[in-house]
Amino acid sequence: MSERIKIDEPLWDQNTFVGRFKHFLWMTDPRTCMENEETLNNAKLLVEKYRKGQEPKGTTVEQVIYAKKLYESAFHPDSGELQNVFGRMSFQVPGGMAITGAMLQWYRTPFAVVFWQWVNQSFNALVNYTNRNAKSPTTTTQLAVAYVSATSSAMITALGCKYYWSKRASPFVQRYVPFAAVAAANCVNIPLMRQNEILHGIDCSDDNGRIIGQSRVAAAKGISQVIVSRIVMCAPGMLILPVIMERAEKFRFMQRITFLHGPIQVMAVGCFLTFMVPTACALFPQKCSIKTSTIAWLEPEEYEKMKKNCGDKLPERVYFNKGL
Template identity: 45%
Template sequence: MDGARMHAQLVSSHVRKDEKKGATDNGPEKDERINVDEPLWDQESYIGRWKHFAFITDCRTIFYNEERLCEAKKLCEDYKAGKEPTGTTKKDVIWAKKLRDSAFHPDNGQLTNVIGRMSFQLPGCLFLTAGMLAYYKYARRIYYNFNYTPSSGQVRKERISAVRTARGIVGWQVINQGFNAIVNYSNRNARDEDQTDENGIATAFLVATAAGSVAALTFRKMMSYRGDLMKRWTPFVAVAAANMVNLPIMRQNEIKHGIEVGPKESEKSIMKSKLAALKGISECVVTRIVMAAPGMMLVPVIVNILKPYCFYQMRPRLEVPLQTALCGLFLSFMIPTALAIYPQRNSMHVWMMKLCDEEYDKYQELTGGTPNRVYYNKGL
């Protein structure tokens, strides 16, 4: 919980700082009304995006029930219409915006599953990362059972732990990819709900889970004899490979039908682009890998550094709590850090459409080639 507390303190400090100053470099003036439909910070800068994602991924918001979340959404709508209750303060509106932005999908306004919210990333990823790191430590320990048969006088040696190890790895990957599937679906580009196919979603989940399990077992075998540290990096390699499969499969409708692209100054759509969908999904894959990298790669290094010390060797039970605490610290910082790499509404130069002649010709026909850059919602 140290990571969760640190994350909450970081977000709260930013909000208090803005309220004391009355206006940040990118926030609203003291007497200016807040635009509840836009981020509080400038999304053109990395720092502004970091503050925004730290704001909406605050894990404290997952403890609010549906009734409270709906009240927050209604307050934002009333405030936008200038009909907020008397006595409503700026702090009330900011907190209501935090609850709404963290729980409701920005495209269709529907309440998302609590497990699929970005505000659940810290506890969810903390459980998965710590669990996989702790389990994979023992992934190559193999034991044998010797059975003596009196009639034949032979001793038969049975390998008894290999199957259990494989089952454990597959089990963790099933949990991990199931979690990722929920997150990926909850944070898709949902402007075209008519494309949603429940059978397709179920199929995508099964394929992604199978792919993640195969990747985990394959990389485990490749790295099993390359030293203890390399074995401890197996979860990261497996998670990275699985994310490359999971995200595109779960968001395959976007690739098949394209996502809306439009000019910077307007939400109005010009056309749908499959290239923009591929670019947006690729950016999300990079984000997820960067998010997982420090916790899954640096924690094993730190543990290996501590191994020679007597204090650590005499207290083996400290390993799991230590790994969990370190994962929490890394994740509390890396979740907004990774999400802020790309703007939520990112852009693509028109020349990229030349990779697909049909899209490029359609864009030229609709716009005459201007503007030369189009914008799209990449999802999370």
């Protein structure tokens, strides 16, 4: 091979939004979900060999880059374990478009609201668990409580909005019931599914990647950014599409094909998500950072532990994986 790439670093500059967007557009490519487990494991093996400089003779840069793409899209960055295909960020477009389209189409009855919110939050719970910081393990009991709490909050919010708006709002405004429920549920679902990070902190490292301590404040910052990203991810489709459908349904040809309204919304949401998934993921750096002075102020005990581990060379900032 004529040139070598840095296999453990992104191909684009992660200090800029454009660089992060290109990275996540590449990494969340839904086509990678179609690759079988053998292909994914072979990609991981090639990445590991390349890291040691032991890749097979004749291996091209293009082959290494594609293996890196499959590896980063399918394996957890902390544990290295193969992720459930339905929980991968690369499955957000096909999974999200089907569920979001259904929520926007079938929202008129309480049963439809409850059912699709349950489906959506079950999907979100799986995504949140799959993309958590894997160095903060969660027990089965905690997962069960988090799942029930998150799905319940979504359904209660949706039913509350449905009941309140059905008497006071126009049919058009009622189309926004799904978004209100999703936004509220994300504020509950994500922290609950990643509660151990908040309770016990997440690993923080120095500029050289050496773990020097744990921080609950860092966990709270990372989870807050993920919540914002998830809401932004679904916002355009769930806020703009109701306006489009409200006007489109007034045309005669749309009134003759009511059975296609659901599929049309699914495809439209897919178009939004194709760009919004990488956009939302790129809002904040994956390798998040926090000032050690902030930790000193809010977590003096953890700060002292970091000082002890670093001696007199405590860095100004520490870094951690915020999850997705």
